[in-house]
Amino acid sequence: MRCLFFKKAIFCLTKGCEYGKIGLCKYLHKTLFVSEGKILAVGVSSLKDVAQAANVSVPTASRILRKINLTRFSEETRNKVWDAAAKLRYRPNMLVKGIQTGTTHTIGVMVPPFDSYWSSILYGIHDTLITVDFVPINLWVRHGDNFSSSGPVDDLEQIHRLIDRRIDGVIMWPPITPDFYAHNEELTSRNVPVLTIDHELPPEFGADSITTNEEHGAQLVAKHLLDLGHRRIAHLGDVGLETYSWAQRRRMFFEKEIAAVPGASCFAVEKRKNADGLELAKKILTADPRPTAVYAASDLLARYVYLAAAELKLRIPENVSVVGFADLDFAAYMMPPLTSVRQKGYEVGRRAAKLLIDRIQGKFAQNGIQSIVMNCELVVRGSTAPAAKQ
Amino acid sequence: MRCLFFKKAIFCLTKGCEYGKIGLCKYLHKTLFVSEGKILAVGVSSLKDVAQAANVSVPTASRILRKINLTRFSEETRNKVWDAAAKLRYRPNMLVKGIQTGTTHTIGVMVPPFDSYWSSILYGIHDTLITVDFVPINLWVRHGDNFSSSGPVDDLEQIHRLIDRRIDGVIMWPPITPDFYAHNEELTSRNVPVLTIDHELPPEFGADSITTNEEHGAQLVAKHLLDLGHRRIAHLGDVGLETYSWAQRRRMFFEKEIAAVPGASCFAVEKRKNADGLELAKKILTADPRPTAVYAASDLLARYVYLAAAELKLRIPENVSVVGFADLDFAAYMMPPLTSVRQKGYEVGRRAAKLLIDRIQGKFAQNGIQSIVMNCELVVRGSTAPAAKQ
């Protein structure tokens, strides 16, 4: 069968395609619409196709389309190539650029969209990456608890999926466990830049990081509650996986602030992984003497305090003030609206992506690890009020 | 300078690397750690490196590592190759497989993590893709309103970013506008399978789809409210961009159900893009006569009803019942907990990915467009109660 489009169509049809059908061919992986011995249409066109159509060599087409040494080509040739490219809807193949230059303009993002804070981080990463024509591959580790029915994901496999696709860098929210550290070495040993959010890896990994200024956050909350006259304060914390997780830091710094004030006290309760948050919140609110304020380590935990208060017929903020952390999307719509520490997720994402791109482009070749610490701000709403006189 | 690792290191050092520094070389894009004329370490190793280290040819190494025709190789050769690969931490380069076979095991996902429903969709897509060693590239269009400071993203550029990386298919939540339809043609003309969530494209695009059974949802809500004795019902809707958006369908089907019952009536108010939801909700709750129940087209809209009720000193559900849609993460924690129609986001994502993979693997070559319609279920909570006698 003679082919209308390609010299090699015969090769193609004998090798892979079933004659008369739509088929995908080995070593000529355009989708050919074949009918009655004629190839009717082609899915993807290559530079070779463009060059053939314009009757020039492949390098010439390449240079003209990339506008390299444009002046060295006659106007006639230039137009021939541009017309052919437009007609064939040519699009460059970045995979080839990837194997040639070793940079794929792709970033592995190992951050799960847990809640609106993380979603906005993803937005920030996305928006910044595409301004430099980079693209994120979103893979996640250890999110099985809430959604996945397929059980936990193999961390190492996930990292390999990224390496195999030759990503230029990784932004991650690292599970803080020794074995994950080992997996991280897979990246650093191949000199793939890593940027961590919310946790700093040990310096030998050479990973940049962006973290929240937990101490500043603790100061904001402590000052706010102390100014309102609260002295018996409870903390509903999240148990982190390690001694220096954000949850631990959030508690420690807060306790430090409260301890510095004579007459003020803080007692902390930590929610373990599968513990019932409502029960813990009730435990706090039924303590004797009852705390006049509760600082929850996240807005999600603050919800439990609201539920517990409702069950115990306590009014917020009249009987107990509540402060959350993160200012998630629902915080402003709780009743009463929740006072919370705002983390600027979009900005975190933006700066994370910016920093990683700068690192990839070699801007810090001389300097060491870059660490960004993000400030946060207190958003005062209706869930906090002066401590009642007693 | 003689090189310890590569024959071509001289070439490399003269071309790209600055001697004595860490540099990235053209056409030998390993990161070489060069010091005092010696290459100390290498970032990425290729099959060629493995073959060289094992003292065999490249094809031999390829076959042994892929376990092709393993029996044809002597045990000695096999072990040599495996040892070398392990020592050099060799990882296959999927970019090459991509240009050879035309399949990159990468899916473009144009779904924004708006809220917990969409987050769980992303989880479902992710978990299903990685079981077949596919990977998602998450790009978004038109999310500028809430987060982006950089203005709206160019849809066409986003699609080109995916095409240029030769994704095998696209899952998208399509902006329902004529010009986006045109962009979609970029994909279909190249025979890239497209699967849409929440909206069916016109059949000429040949896109598979997965949608929520809006009619069933409307029936569930209508039956629930009618059974509770409600007859004056309001609908707080979202204005869709087109006549057949989910928002429009959600309203229409609900109105149809209510209209079928003598004595029952429904009046609808639609929230335009930048309209104040609270004002609209107050308008509904101050109507005369006041509706005894409000059906909000989403949980986010239901929040406005809660806020409006609080301002107007109306109690939920005693004075007015409220129903939402989607069962977002915060619905169960509202006070009172919100009755809502549960959309199984994780399942939507799972089935979307499964369907697209099947399409890519040619399982529907003979069949036409596949359309999955997902059922939803009503989750009855504390925000709905029998209509008060009046």
Next chain:
DNA sequence: TAATTTTGTGCAACTATTTACACAGTCATT
């Protein structure tokens, strides 16, 4: 007029990997 420069284009080699095919050596069968 001859030599040199400029213009315009193509060839070959290069990035990494796979696959068809070839080919030498060994063993068994006729």
Next chain:
DNA sequence: AATGACTGTGTAAATAGTTGCACAAAATTA
């Protein structure tokens, strides 16, 4: 003893695209 089959490995061509160099023709200069 010769033929055929099998074993174990290598060569070359293929996927797409970029880049250094070569080279012819035209234009300019000496």
